[in-house]
Amino acid sequence: MKLGRLNHIGVATPSIPESVAYYREVMGATSITEPFDLPEQGVKVCFVDTPGENGTNGTQIELIEPLGPDSTLTGFLAKNPAGGQHHLCYEVPDIAEARAWFEGLGKRILGPTRIGAHGTPIFFLHPKDMMGQLTEIMESPRGGH
Template sequence: MKLGRLNHIGVATPSIADSIAHYRETMGATDIVEPFDLPEQGVKVCFVNTPTDSGMNGTQIELIEPLGEGSAIRGFLEKNPLGGQHHVCFEVEDIAAAREWFEGKGKRILGPTRIGAHGTPIFFVHPKDMMGQLTEIMETPKGAH
């Protein structure tokens, strides 16, 4: 298993609209993807794209807002009402091999491998096994970079 690039940093927010305004007005962001719902994960998602000098894809900020009462993000926001960093996401070439590798290292995987916001397979590794940081592992999107 080889760790790939940092794809995005997930930021939980009580309001994607307010967060978009913040990134535009305070941070000068101009490349913001229109928010969309991921009902199977119980979230509304929006990506703020960061620029790079090399022409490659920059790291994204993934804004995540609860969608529905059963959203896992809702619990995070109850503890952190202003929102905040929720997870980091790294790319891997082969999601099945990565999952096997993490499990072989005794790391706890949270739930099944599923399709994430980028349309590729993902899984999450428990924060207690990752130095306190919820970590998303994502198969590199085809044709990326």
């Protein structure tokens, strides 16, 4: 089992519109999706592609905002009111194989495998098992990134 590419960096924010303005004005981002709700995860999501070299997309940022007080992000933002890096997301070709591999290594998986913002299966690994970093593992999108 081997991890694939870094798909995105998750950034928690108290306001997606304010964060989008920052990425547009300060970072020069032009490829920004419309925000959408993921009620099963308790978040609103928006993807921003930072500019890369020669007009290509650079790193993808997933902006995540709580949908309400029961969101898992509510506690994170209580500790970090301005928001901040929330997680890293790596791709794998087969989510079931990846889950079994991480379980075999004794890594703690947070919750069931579910469908993530890219429409593919995901799960999260406990930060204490991943050098202090909440880590999302997602099955590679079919037909590209």
